[in-house]
Amino acid sequence: MRMVARTEHALHGEAHGRAHRAASARGYMTGFLLSVILTAVPFWLVMTGVRHDALTIEAVVTGLAAVQIVVHMVFFLHMDVRSEGGWTMLALIFTLLLTGVMLSGSLWVMYHLNANMMPMSAEDMRNMP
Amino acid sequence: MPYDSGTASGRPFRPTFYLSEEHEHAEGEATLLGFWIYLMSDCLIFAVLFATWGVLGSAYAGGPRPSELFDLPIVAINTSLLLSSSITCGFAMVGSQNDKAKHTLFWLVITGLLGAGFVGLELNEFAHLIVQGATPQRSAFLSSFFTLVGTHGLHVACGLIWIAVLMVQVGQRGLIPANRRRLMCLSMFWHFLDVVWIGVFTFVYLIGVLR
Numbered sequence: 001m002r003m004v005a006r007t008e009h010a011l012h013g014e015a016h017g018r019a020h021r022a023a024s025a026r027g028y029m030t031g032f033l034l035s036v037i038l039t040a041v042p043f044w045l046v047m048t049g050v051r052h053d054a055l056t057i058e059a060v061v062t063g064l065a066a067v068q069i070v071v072h073m074v075f076f077l078h079m080d081v082r083s084e085g086g087w088t089m090l091a092l093i094f095t096l097l098l099t100g101v102m103l104s105g106s107l108w109v110m111y112h113l114n115a116n117m118m119p120m121s122a123e124d125m126r127n128m129p
Numbered sequence: 130m131p132y133d134s135g136t137a138s139g140r141p142f143r144p145t146f147y148l149s150e151e152h153e154h155a156e157g158e159a160t161l162l163g164f165w166i167y168l169m170s171d172c173l174i175f176a177v178l179f180a181t182w183g184v185l186g187s188a189y190a191g192g193p194r195p196s197e198l199f200d201l202p203i204v205a206i207n208t209s210l211l212l213s214s215s216i217t218c219g220f221a222m223v224g225s226q227n228d229k230a231k232h233t234l235f236w237l238v239i240t241g242l243l244g245a246g247f248v249g250l251e252l253n254e255f256a257h258l259i260v261q262g263a264t265p266q267r268s269a270f271l272s273s274f275f276t277l278v279g280t281h282g283l284h285v286a287c288g289l290i291w292i293a294v295l296m297v298q299v300g301q302r303g304l305i306p307a308n309r310r311r312l313m314c315l316s317m318f319w320h321f322l323d324v325v326w327i328g329v330f331t332f333v334y335l336i337g338v339l340r
Binding site for chain 1: 161162165166169172173176177179180181183184201202205208209212215216219220222223226317320321323324327328330331332335336338339340
């Protein structure tokens with residue numbers, strides 16, 4: 001019993017020891033340079049290239065935003081699978097799952113609600129039960 | 130001996146389902162994980178507001194459209210202010226790790242100034258929209274716009290208050306462990322707001338103007 005407790009303690013201590021990765025000015029600079037590029041490109045695309053196919057630009061801009069979010073997560077928020085014994089990553093994955101369900105669900109349901117709504121005239125509206 | 134108490138020693142046997150000895154925890158050790166969980170719940174607030182924007186963002190009600198209202202050069206300046214404040218906040222953290230209180234305070238001041246510039250420009254933009262008659266009451270598009278961007282701005286404003294308070298704390302007590310912990314929470318909060326802003330400038334401003 002005592003042995004088990006001691007081992008747990010040791011493991012616990014180890015997990016805490018790795019809780020915070022050291023921040024370095026170099027890491028921040030790398031992240032900053034990447035994110036400047038990832039910000040400048042979509043702004044440039046939209047401010048100069050609106051005459052092109054808007055749907056393509058929309059897709060590219062969305063993709064760049066996703067990459068930039070990952071860059072910020074890694075270089076600024078220091079996300080990795082080991083910090084706090086993996087709990088920060090687990091919480092993040094759970095949040096992303098909820099966010100995905102909420103966003104895609106809302107957009108999907110509301111789009112169909114709009115698309116499938118019967119067109120109604122003022123006459124019909126007056127005779128509603 | 131009509132009743133046996135159960136154990137040879139005569140004491141009743143009581144199983145325990147908890148650790149009788151609590152191992153030591155440094156003060157505030159769990160704060161960073163707890164703060165991360167808070168940020169994740171904040172993320173859900175923004176997710177709902179983004180979903181609202183996604184549903185209502187093109188419901189103009191015959192009113193002004195994003196391409197008539199949004200001034201992309203201003204948004205670009207705003208974005209660069211927030212992005213720069215993120216890296217200056219990072220430099221403040223590096224300073225606190227290296228135990229340089231002056232260094233930390235200097236970069237915190239710069240971060241605060243950049244953040245204040247961001248909030249100022251945003252308020253200016255809101256005022257400009259309202260003068261034009263593009264108020265939240267005008268259309269569902271504008272209601273969702275003001276709610277989403279306003280909530281983000283409110284977070285940044287709270288972050289500014291937090292920076293000011295922490296500067297006083299660090300100035301008075303130096304980089305004691307409690308202050309380092311607070312600084313780490315602040316930097317997580319600030320970087321998180323920058324991540325949310327990526328979503329705002331992409332989905333609200335850039336894609337809004339494309340529509």
